[in-house]
Structure formats: structure tokens, C-alpha cells
Amino acid sequence: MPEELWPKTCDCCRRKTLALGDAFCSACWDPWAKLSPLVQFAREPQEVEALLRRYEGAVDELQRRSCQHVAEQFEESVSAGSQAVISMPVAFFQDLKADKRTLYATYSLLVDIGARKPARPQDDANRRLVDTTLWGQSGQYVRTAALSLDGSGVSSYGEVWVTLDDICVAYRSIVLEENSFDFVERHGLGSERIKTRPYGYLATWIDRGKLAIAKCGLDLKADTKENDFIGILLFTEGQRNTDRFLEVHIYGGFNWDAIIAYKFDEKKLNASWGDKKKQEIEMIVVEAARSQADRS
Numbered sequence: 001m002p003e004e005l006w007p008k009t010c011d012c013c014r015r016k017t018l019a020l021g022d023a024f025c026s027a028c029w030d031p032w033a034k035l036s037p038l039v040q041f042a043r044e045p046q047e048v049e050a051l052l053r054r055y056e057g058a059v060d061e062l063q064r065r066s067c068q069h070v071a072e073q074f075e076e077s078v079s080a081g082s083q084a085v086i087s088m089p090v091a092f093f094q095d096l097k098a099d100k101r102t103l104y105a106t107y108s109l110l111v112d113i114g115a116r117k118p119a120r121p122q123d124d125a126n127r128r129l130v131d132t133t134l135w136g137q138s139g140q141y142v143r144t145a146a147l148s149l150d151g152s153g154v155s156s157y158g159e160v161w162v163t164l165d166d167i168c169v170a171y172r173s174i175v176l177e178e179n180s181f182d183f184v185e186r187h188g189l190g191s192e193r194i195k196t197r198p199y200g201y202l203a204t205w206i207d208r209g210k211l212a213i214a215k216c217g218l219d220l221k222a223d224t225k226e227n228d229f230i231g232i233l234l235f236t237e238g239q240r241n242t243d244r245f246l247e248v249h250i251y252g253g254f255n256w257d258a259i260i261a262y263k264f265d266e267k268k269l270n271a272s273w274g275d276k277k278k279q280e281i282e283m284i285v286v287e288a289a290r291s292q293a294d295r296s
């Protein structure tokens, strides 16, 4: 029997994703995202040097407080174990899971092709302003996730949390110190005349541990335990104004093949749901536990 030619295996993520006629991989976006502008920005010498200065400042301060041991552990945990986690509504999750041809798209791409209604005019303008202020024309292609140590996502953005495989996103992503809306507001970037983004607040995937130290250094104490790292890196109680996390910006999308784990935000379980909704959620919780068990 001749070997089936299609689908072919992607050279980048090693998944069998390439169907005849495909221009890029639906899990890792290779080669479309190979020249990710976000990564180019993060590798600029001024950017790398500014991040290093902020990191060294935080390390000095941690040493003064005799917290260097905890800081080293925290940096190691983030560098080796943090992953990109996207929060999404149940319906989005089910669409992705049901069909590998479904791709995770951005708000502006969906609105521009008429596939979803725009948000209220002010919210629509803000979303687009933030994306273009940070990344110019490339902003429309950026999907955002939170950096997480345990697969938990930000509650206020959706009740299903999906973890993306590093191999599918690391090469084309950067990490921003905080939520992009807060970042643009804090630094006054969206005012009458768009200002240049300040250096030192974003990192390549490989340097995300340094950015986490620069941001979270003050939260580390001599008696901080390893278990506390999870909540220091990502704090969420379901309200966007109190969420604190580092935001992963991914250039390009993904499909179900990029997802390696998922879980349901159990704080969102609601006793007043109807039977159908309860069954749907129960299925997600059970399958998530099973896939977790298969991996460990």
C-alpha cells in the first residue's frame, strides 16, 4: 500500500496538520508566523537592555531584603514551567473541540469579515486603539493569553482555560508585563498623539522569567513558598480591574491541535443552570481530568 501523502507533518510542531493546499500549519502557524513582528520588537537591543536593567534592579532589591533564594526559585519556575493559557466561553471551546478546521480568531478579524457584531462603539475603538498602538497593522493578528504556572487562566475572560503547547506558540510570541489595556493606559500611550511604547516591559518567551522578576519582585518575601508562586504570577478573582497577570501576545492563531490541556473554572459553577448546561460542563470537567491523568 502506498503511504498516504496527506495530511503531512508540520516541520515546526510535528503535528500532522498540513492538508493539500494549506499555506501554513493550523496549530503553530508556521511558516506564516516565522517572522513574527512581535518577536522582532522584543529582540531589539534597546528592548533587551531595558529589560535587563529592570531585572537587575529588582534582583538588587531582592538581595537587600535577603530574598535572593526565593527569587531564584521563582524565576526558575516561570522560565521552565509557565505556559500560555487562554480563557474562553464554553461555546468557543466547544466549537474548537468539535472541528479541527475551526481556528481561534481575533475580535477585529471576526468583525471585519462580518462574522460577529462589533462591541459598543467606544469599546470597539478602544480594542483597536490598543492593538494598533502596540503593534501597528500587526495588532489585528495578535491573540492574547495569560502566563500561568498551573493551567489556570483569568476568570473574567471566560470559564474554560486552555493551555497551549509551547512548541506551537513560543517561537512567535512575546510576553507583556500586564494586560494590554492597562499597559496602554498606565503609560499614556493612547492619548491625542500616540507615544512610543516604553522599553523594558516585554520579553521574548525565553526571557519571560526575567520579566516576571522585574514585575513581581516586590511580591516575593523571604518566607514565600513555592505554592505561592502561582498566585503571584497570576491573580484573578473574576474582575478585570483587580486581575494581575503577564499577558502573552501570540502572532497568529491556532486550532484544537495546539491545545495540550484544559480545565473549567469551578468558581463559575452555578446551581441555577439547566440540566443541559450542567451536562455540558460536567463533560468538560470529566474529560479535562481524564486528559490530565493520561499525561501524568
Ligand SMILES: [Zn+2]
Pocket (backbone or CB within 6 Å): 010, 011, 012, 013, 014, 015, 017, 025, 026, 027, 028, 029, 030
Ligand atoms: Zn505546526
